[in-house]
Amino acid sequence: MARGTTITTDRPTSKRVGALRALWPFVRPYRAQMALALIALAATSAISLILPLAVRRVVDNFDDGAGLLDEYFGAALVIVAALALGTAARYYFVTRLGERVVADIRKAVFARVVTLSPAFFERVMTGEILSRITTDTTLIQSVIGSSLSIALRNMLILSGGLAMLAFTSVKLMGLVLLIVPAILVPIIVLGRRLRGLSRVGQDWIAASSGAASETLLAAQTVQAFTHESRSIARFDDVTERSFDVALTRIRTRALMTAIVIFLIFAGVIGVLWIGARDVRTGAMTAGQLVQFVIYAILVASSTGALSEIWGEVQRAAGATERLGELLAAEDALTDPALPIALPRPVRGQIALRGVAFRYPTRPDVSALEGIDLTIRPGETVALVGPSGAGKTTVIQLIQRFWDPAAGQVMLDDIDLRAMRRDDFRQAIALVPQDPVIFAASALDNIRLGRPDASPVEVQAAARAAHAHDFIGALPQGYDTPLGERGVMLSGGQRQRIAIARAILRDAPVLLLDEATSALDAESESLVQAAVARLSEGRTTVVVAHRLATVKKADRIVVFDGGRIVAQGTHDVLVAEGGLYARLARMQFTDMAPMPEPA
Structure with a gap:
């Protein structure tokens, strides 16, 4: 083959999720749509935090008559309807925003690359460029159109849930806070590992695309020289390297998920055990305990979801860096700031x-x-x-x-x-x-x-x-x-x-x-x-x-x-x-x- 892969595993990796800030110029034109998405997001999060209060009132006033129960359940139905509408609105605005931003990124990257001089294409394989335009932008679309909104929603629920936990029982809330540092340690430590693996994995995917593109564009030459087996072996090697990196990333993320989930729910079980003893002694009502349990579940599930989303955000940060490299690629040739117009008619000397x-x-x-x-x-x-x-x-x-x-x-x-x-x-x-x-x-x-x-x-x-x-x-x-x-x-x-x-x-x-x-x-x-x-x-x-x-x-x-x-x-x-x-x-x-x- 004329050129080998340009991908190496020693390429710089993302040092921080702040790399996603490079997406802001593409998001900025759609601030109004983003505001609508955030309003829907805040509304659905607030509604989710109201539901446990309604459940507490039902539990604590269960013996106060059927009329009051009917009112509580009717109010709960209205809340659920509002939650459904708000969630649908959030999905629509956020997903539309993600698709629009990614379409703009793809257009910007292609418009930049297609104008670069031949010197650039001597360094970077066409298949790698196509991988960045397709695979990397798909990762970004997933984050902007789904993961980020889910992350923001869970952050709101997490912060609101913690506030409501304190409102319900300061004692139990204090016990919950003791668990948080133990949960954050594996997220931070393993998250750094995931970030590097995500970037390297995307590089190997690009190398795989480059190898396939180069061979398929020269399929007749490959077959004429009976080079099929070597081409297949080369593609297999690059693909297996990509799989090996992906497998390491999957194992790391699976380990992080297992540790975080165990710590979260083990802590919740311990807190609930103490809460149940307080109900028996009359220190709190059954409704308060149920309310605390629901908020604790919301907080725990939000934390678990954030740990899952963190991996996606890490991968998107790496993808953003790779696309940023194309957008910021310096061309060996540039047009002058104040060009001279070629006089017409052209003589042709x-x-x-x-x-x-x-x-x-x-x-x-x-x-x-x-x-x-x-x-x-x-x-x-x-x-x-x-x-x-x-x-x-x-x-x-x-x-x-x-x-x-x-x-x-x-x-x-x-x-x-x-x-x-x-x-x-x-x-x-x-x-x-x-x-x-x-x-x-x-x-x-x-x-x-x-x-x-x-x-x-x-x-x-x-x-x-x-x-x-x-x-x-x-x-x-x-x-x-x-x-x-x-x-x-x-x-x-x-x-x-x-x-x-x-x-x-x-x-x-x-x-x-x-x-x-x-x-x-x-x-x-x-x-x-x-x-x-x-x-x-x-x-x-x-x-x-x-x-x-x-x-x-x-x-x-x-x-x-x-x-x-x-x-x-x-x-x-x-x-x-x-x-x-x-x-x-x-x-x-x-x-x-x-x-x-x-």
Whole structure:
């Protein structure tokens, strides 16, 4: 595989649940909805705390007549109805808030990631990014849309219940408070362990997604080289590591739950035993004891629920940090605060002045060194040379996918770094070596060149690229979905779709990176004719290994080892000898016959 996982277990973990504060910018726009949820939450908590008072009155006044009992039970029914309505309102507002916030987070993360330069994607696998956008946001949705509201409700019930316990019996309340420190110790100690495990677990899930994504996107290559068993073993290994971390987390949480529940209910049983003795001695009424028991159960269940929710909050804190990393990711490329607008109409003059460049992943290898090249408006320039000579790097620098380490790349005498990328890229059309086809219709794939183009304009572009006939033969013509990465098309057909995009874009600068490399001889001839028409009046930069495609270029620039070694027309370069002449002989001259064996 091209890249290994970028996940390691030594990545920093969340130091505090305060990491969830990073969610506030996404919650802030919905303060009114949050207020309604809190009102419903407070109302249901208050109603829950009123019920034990009603039960006490029923118990203590059981012998005072049926009429009074009817009133008490009628009041209890009204309280229960209010509790049901309040709970439904709380669920609606809180869940809606959670879904809305998570949708906004997903949109913000995707909007950030999709604008990052290629340097970012050399460090982070696509599958890991997708895991963060899906799995991590699901955790946050669970916390905002459920766990936090339940936690707040239980905190209100806990504090209100403790107050009512004191109101009922200060003596028994004091005994309850003695239990609290014993309960908090395992929650704090084991909670820290859970926080770290949750972050590591999410990292391994992301690694699993990255491994699966990378393999599935290259399924045919994997199968062609019978690499299935190794790919399966790799995925199994990452998944098992994820399971091992999850199992440790589950054990830790189960241990914490067992300890907390035992301490809570053991303490409650002890307190109730003392309370029962007080009833026998007349120190308190049976109704008071029942009221205290109910409040004690509410307090105990709230504490237990908080210990359960704490684990979810810890996981959400880790997920929030991971998403925050994407939102705060620093891009190697930035647009200037005060950009210069590219003057229209665009002339299309391209200049590289003293350009040197090294890829971040290969800092010891110079991709380009001392490049000085000016391409005049409307000129067709071909870049040729052996693989790795720097030709495609020039194409990428012209689009500002990278910035040179030294020198300038200019369009119409303006440094690309002084302009907004989406501004000057509108003046550029690209036909890449490996065109990307989306899982959309043929019409929408070509419309990538100009989204507002009419179907007639799309068809005209397809005809010019000699793609109309094979598109028309598809089951639904231009409305036929082309499948993920264009699996329904051949390599040559995918490139003709890409050429149709460039024709539709109608940009003053045209970049062709091995645009005809996957075409058969007949298709190549047709596409070359289309490209020739397309390049008329445009600045065209052609990268090609097959010299037959560049013979008619206004100028040929020969690269070798990241440097320009020769420039001129085909005839001039052949006459000069050197690298180009050697490449030309290899492609245009019949090989000498092999000597007969002795």
